[in-house]
Amino acid sequence: MNDTSRVIEIMLGGQPSRIVLGPLAALELSRFIPQPPPVYLVDEAVARLQPAWLAALQSGCDPDRSGTLVLAGGESGKQLERLAHIYGWLAERGLPRDGTVVGIGGGALLDVAGFAAATWQRGVGWVSVPTTLLAMIDAAIGGKTGINAAGLKNQVGAFHPASGVMVDCGFLVSLPRTGWRDGLAEMIKAAVIGDTLLFDDLEAAGPQLRALFGAGSGDAGDAVPGVLGALPWRDWVARAVTVKADVVRRDFLEQGPRRALNLGHTLGHALESWRAGTPEPLSHGQAVAIGMAVVFRIAVERGQCPLLVAVRVNELLDACGLPTRCAAPPVPELERLLSADKKRRDGRVRWVLPRGLGQVDLDGDVAIADLLRWLD
């Protein structure tokens, strides 16, 4: 390990999963890859925006035994057709049962690449290199892989923990503002459920966050000049990773405490699915931000959460340029989307409702009428 790397080791489903955090962590990739040589599934944005990386990877590859497949990143790649394409390529490469897939990219690429690794020959080795903020603190940690199907988010998937997750904030230099905002939504969620000091620190940095990411800060699709040096990202990323790692190590298969990570996600997933494919899609982070803001409002209304906490959360989301409300889907559509939610058990959807910072109720009930009061 280089001097400034830090390793968090967790056991997931009886398997060790090592999360390496630090500058140039990704250069330590080779330590996690046993023979035979791995295959690389690389997000096109990384290949395009950080070509030196791709070149470094490929220079270490034996083209006869390894290989790199560059795939378009983003949500539209989390589908059966993409998976079929990957399987075809793995067959061409002849990836054996003891082979390894390395995924390098955003959460969507990692979800589909991880699912390919989970299912190819009933499961081959899997190592991930997250390259967006959201992927670093959330998607890459905890072993969930999957794709969207039947018009529903993450409907088909598998638990398949990566043996190594290389978290290197250097990749974030090219991340567009929209990607930062999405990651910040999950960082705020992590702070709310598991690290109130991180919440305080984010809040204290509100003016800088607003200048970098708030409304009017610049084009959503542009990289954010000077962002890496402006705030203590490595520290914040490590703390958000720690929150997620602590939750998933206690409850890998999502029987109980892991459901806390779904704060804002029950409504968020419904809104994300509803707006997908429309002229105004909601990204995962935007949908989760609205989902969180709405459950905070509901919890305050019920007297279960202090108003001040909800106001602080709302303010922080707003400082990060995240939406806190949107139009409501038609009621039958909202019912359909919510009833398909995988957190539904015993015939009901279990909502994660906040009680304050660091405290959530994992088994709440929310009626459609409650939601409609807080959607436009």
Ligand SMILES: NC(=O)c1ccc[n+]([C@@H]2O[C@H](COP(=O)([O-])OP(=O)(O)OC[C@H]3O[C@@H](n4cnc5c(N)ncnc54)[C@H](O)[C@@H]3O)[C@@H](O)[C@H]2O)c1
């Ligand atoms: N498996 C899990 O536990 C889990 C948890 C949370 C989220 N997710 C999933 O993660 C996905 C969202 O991930 P995301 O926010 O990373 O979005 P994403 O993967 O869709 O990536 C967003 C865009 O950023 C590009 N990109 C990737 N790295 C980049 C870089 N360094 N610089 C510039 N552009 C880059 C991608 O090509 C893509 O166009 C969703 O599908 C969500 O369901 C999974």
Ligand SMILES: [Zn+2]
């Ligand atoms: Zn999420």
